[in-house]
Amino acid sequence: MSQDDDKKIAALAAADEVKAGMLVGMGTGSTAAFLIDELGRRFAQGLRFRAVVTSLASERQAQGLGIPVLPFSDVAHIDLAIDGADEIDPQLRAIKGAGGAMLREKCVAASAARMVVIADGSKTVAMLGAAPVPCETLPFAQSFVEGALTELGARVVLRTKDGAPYRTDQDNLIFDCHFGAIADPGALAASLSSIPGMVGHGLFIDEIDGLYLAKNGSVTLKERPVAS
């Protein structure tokens, strides 16, 4: 079984949560692409649902498969969001945004009655932080935000693509912030959220309700532990 096989198995398992009449949030990335493909197949077979998407790439894919896509600007609540992750810990806290879509992904996740992550076994970690935390920044505030992130202890790297600064779907910049092991993800998320000019970051603290994790061809569903 390859990593891609596991991504697909996780996506197919989560697709079973999509029921007729639902409004579904579709994530971004290679695992989410397997999900969108599968939901396109199910739509073609007669399952009727509508979608909102978290990136222009996912919008193109979903529309290409004939899935009705609503503008998220018109939507306050959705039934279910399904998305990938870069790292996820035992408390279902995650780092997202290697694909650059974490701002829209977080808006869609926050609007969802339920949000599940789909992942292969390489994504689970005991402690978040081996992956950088992507921080989406207004170009206007680039230098100020870079300084503030450095003060928080990060090694800050401006994301580039084809030799130029990477631009998000909102035309913003991304700083990939290497913090190392993150002892208190909630506190770090709060600090990041308080930086003016930083419009979003990839730490997901309490948005994720369930994790479909596929390892060596078998998938398990882990639900968020109940807070004590």
Ligand code: 5RP
């Ligand atoms: C995009 C994301 C993706 O969900 C995350 O990067 C996982 O991607 P992949 O499924 O390709 O490993 O957060 O912004």
